[in-house]
Amino acid sequence: MEKEVIRLENVGMKFNLSSEKLDNLKEFFIKFVKRDIHYDEFWALRDISFSLNKGDRLGILGLNGAGKSTLLKVIAGVYKPTEGTVKREGVIAPLIELGAGFDMQYTGAENIYLYGSVLGYSKEFIRERYDEIVEFSGLRKFIDVPLKNYSSGMKARLGFAIATVIEPDILILDEVLSVGDAKFRKKSEEKVLSMFDKGVTVLFVSHTLDQVKRICNKAIILEHGRIIASGNVDEVSKIYMEKTK
Amino acid sequence: MGSIIDHVKKYRFLLNELVKKGIKLRYRRSYLGVLWTLLEPLLTMIVLTIIFGPLLGYSDDKLFPVYVLSGRLLYNFFSLATKESTRSIRVNAAMIKKVYVPKYLYPLSYVLYNYVIFLISLIVLAVVSLILGLFPTVKLLLIFIPLINVFLLSLGVSLILSTIGVFFRDMEYLWNVALTLIMYTCAIFYKTDRFSDTSWIIWIFKLNPLYGCIDNFRAAIGLADTFYTHCFNWNFALYCFVFGILTIVIGGLLFRKCQDRFILHI
Numbered sequence: 001m002e003k004e005v006i007r008l009e010n011v012g013m014k015f016n017l018s019s020e021k022l023d024n025l026k027e028f029f030i031k032f033v034k035r036d037i038h039y040d041e042f043w044a045l046r047d048i049s050f051s052l053n054k055g056d057r058l059g060i061l062g063l064n065g066a067g068k069s070t071l072l073k074v075i076a077g078v079y080k081p082t083e084g085t086v087k088r089e090g091v092i093a094p095l096i097e098l099g100a101g102f103d104m105q106y107t108g109a110e111n112i113y114l115y116g117s118v119l120g121y122s123k124e125f126i127r128e129r130y131d132e133i134v135e136f137s138g139l140r141k142f143i144d145v146p147l148k149n150y151s152s153g154m155k156a157r158l159g160f161a162i163a164t165v166i167e168p169d170i171l172i173l174d175e176v177l178s179v180g181d182a183k184f185r186k187k188s189e190e191k192v193l194s195m196f197d198k199g200v201t202v203l204f205v206s207h208t209l210d211q212v213k214r215i216c217n218k219a220i221i222l223e224h225g226r227i228i229a230s231g232n233v234d235e236v237s238k239i240y241m242e243k244t245k
Numbered sequence: 246m247g248s249i250i251d252h253v254k255k256y257r258f259l260l261n262e263l264v265k266k267g268i269k270l271r272y273r274r275s276y277l278g279v280l281w282t283l284l285e286p287l288l289t290m291i292v293l294t295i296i297f298g299p300l301l302g303y304s305d306d307k308l309f310p311v312y313v314l315s316g317r318l319l320y321n322f323f324s325l326a327t328k329e330s331t332r333s334i335r336v337n338a339a340m341i342k343k344v345y346v347p348k349y350l351y352p353l354s355y356v357l358y359n360y361v362i363f364l365i366s367l368i369v370l371a372v373v374s375l376i377l378g379l380f381p382t383v384k385l386l387l388i389f390i391p392l393i394n395v396f397l398l399s400l401g402v403s404l405i406l407s408t409i410g411v412f413f414r415d416m417e418y419l420w421n422v423a424l425t426l427i428m429y430t431c432a433i434f435y436k437t438d439r440f441s442d443t444s445w446i447i448w449i450f451k452l453n454p455l456y457g458c459i460d461n462f463r464a465a466i467g468l469a470d471t472f473y474t475h476c477f478n479w480n481f482a483l484y485c486f487v488f489g490i491l492t493i494v495i496g497g498l499l500f501r502k503c504q505d506r507f508i509l510h511i
Contacts, residue, residue: 016509077345080505100343105270114266117259118344 002053003089005170005201006075011084013045013070013225044070045225048084052218054169057202059216059233061209061240066222068205072096072172075203090169090201093119097174098159104148108139108158111147115162129165136191137161138184157184164191171195173204209237252347260350260357267358282366286321290314290373297434311374312468316433318370319391319459322363323399324424326356330403331410331417338511348504349497352407356400364392374466382467387477391461394485398454401492408500411507431456454488457481 044067052058060068073079074086076094101118102111112133116126126133134140137157147155173192196202196215206212212219212233219236221229221243229239272278294310303309330352334341337351374380410416430449440446450456457478464477 078341078343079508094344097343101340101346103266103270105273106266110266110269114262117262118340118346120255120259123258123261 002055004051005054005089006203007051007085007087008075009049009085011045011048011074011081011086012043013067013074013079014082015042015044043225045074045081048225048227050220050227050230052201052203054201055199056218057196057204057216059212059219059236060203060205060222061207061212061219061236062222063244067225068222069096069174070225071222072174072203072205076172088170091166092170092172093163093166093168094172095160095163095174096172098163099155102147102155102159105146107146108143108150109134111158112162115159119163119166121166125166133158133161133165136165136187153181153184160188164188164195167198168195168200170201170203173202209240213237256347256350259346260354263350263354264358264361267354268361271358271362279365282362283369286314286318286366287369287373289317290369293317293434301435301439303436307377308379308468311370311377311379311466312436312463313434314370314373315463315466315468316431316459318363318366319395319462320428320431320433320455322359323395323402323455324428326359326399327402327406328417328420328424329355329359331406331420333403333407334411334507335414335511341508341511348507349404349500352403352500353400356396356403360396360399370466379467384465384467384477386465388462388465390482391458391465391485394461394482394489395455395458397489397493398458398485401489401494401496404496404500405492408496408503411503411510427453427455431459433459454485457485457488461485 048071050058060071062068070079072094073096074081075088076092076096077086078094099115101115103114106114112130113123113126117123134143137154137160139154139158142150142154147158150158171192202215204212204215216233218231219233219240220227221236221240229236272281275281277284290310290313293313297313298304298306298309306312333351333355334348340346341348341351406416406420430453432450437447437450450460458481460478461482
């Protein structure tokens with residue numbers, strides 16, 4: 001029996017979509033007095049339960065707005081679910097929104113330390129792996145240039161290099177396999193595939209069914225925040241093909 | 246208890262980096278850089294002395310510049326720390342939405358980096374004091390009391406304001422106005438002995454914890470013309486300490502209660 005690393009039980013995530021955004025006191029007060037505040041509740045996720053063992057690779061399918069990214073963020077710990085529980089074990093490398101935490105005025109070198117600390121690395125770890133990160137990003141020449149002068153591709157490369165320098169237990173991928181130019185894309189795919197070999201648990205969001213089939217062994221389909229199908233990747237992708245016809 | 250230690254261990258480096266970032270970026274791209282930490286209070290001191298010295302009749306007091314500078318340094322720390330903390334969650338929205346970081350680290354790092362800059366700028370005060378002939382006595386050992394109190398006070402107020410600031414953006418502007426009021430009630434460029442002991446105005450100074458810190462601070466560096474007691478006021482010290490702890494408790498509870506909803510409002 002493989003070790004269970006992720007377990008979600010009845011997870012639900014509710015957002016309040018206020019009909020008009022209230023962000024100043026006067027408006028709030030007027031509306032409060034007129035008893036005119038009403039929130040439109042919106043469940044981005046509802047009743048999500050599943051568990052993954054070590055080495056499982058889960059593909060998450062669904063149309064836009066089905067709640068895929070929200071689910072990833074709940075698992076990564078960015079959102080706290082409104083109801084239900086999320087249990088996870090081990091080091092998570094969230095390759096979602098690479099470069100959150102970059103400072104544009106900081107140089108590349110300074111950002112390696114900053115973003116590394118945001119991802120929870122220790123100082124010694126970053127110092128040890130600094131050269132590896134710089135080497136992998138291929139940005140040695142620009143490492144002392146402020147980040148605001150980087151191109152978006154360069155930023156993404158640096159983000160990817162920092163985020164993948166650890167050996168995670170859980171890898172969260174949100175269609176980031178398409179980072180940078182063709183050369184770097186190949187390099188980054190190799191890096192991710194090498195992690196697969198080490199038995200990492202993967203959560204993968206993609207619209208490309210082929211990619212999901214190639215990478216994952218399990219899959220779920222989300223629709224309006226609920227799981228409508230789950231199981232083996234081949235079965236689920238058949239259902240998905242039916243649905244999207 | 247073990248989990249708290251783990252927590253501190255885990256996020257100490259991040260806090261370190263955030264504090265470093267604040268300090269590094271504040272003066273980046275200015276020619277004089279960190280020198281401004283020293284130059285700015287010095288120049289403001291000169292301006293305030295030139296204006297209020299003659300205006301309020303303190304021209305004969307050769308230690309008036311020290312009096313002004315000490316008050317302004319503490320007030321300025323409090324003002325910057327709380328002002329920036331009010332915006333701290335909104336400014337870091339991009340990061341909060343994307344990666345998990347304990348959110349209290351943002352206001353805490355803002356207060357800490359302003360505190361470090363404030364401590365550095367105390368060098369100016371030391372130099373000006375020595376030049377004007379105010380030499381430290383054994384009372385200087387008491388200086389850590391107002392220094393701790395002003396930190397506690399700023400942190401507590403920052404926690405409260407950063408929470409409110411998420412839900413009501415108006416707080417940023419309201420607090421700016423409030424800070425102006427606080428500045429005038431802190432006796433930065435005038436002395437409290439202008440008012441008689443029986444006047445109701447005295448109560449403003451007695452109840453204002455920031456003034457309490459400033460008064461203790463002035464007493465510790467050896468200025469004789471502090472509050473009408475003319476010596477280190479232990480009542481002030483205790484009052485400020487309790488007040489500071491209270492704001493931290495209130496701010497901490499408020500922050501903890503609301504932090505999961507931050508992400509829905511930024």
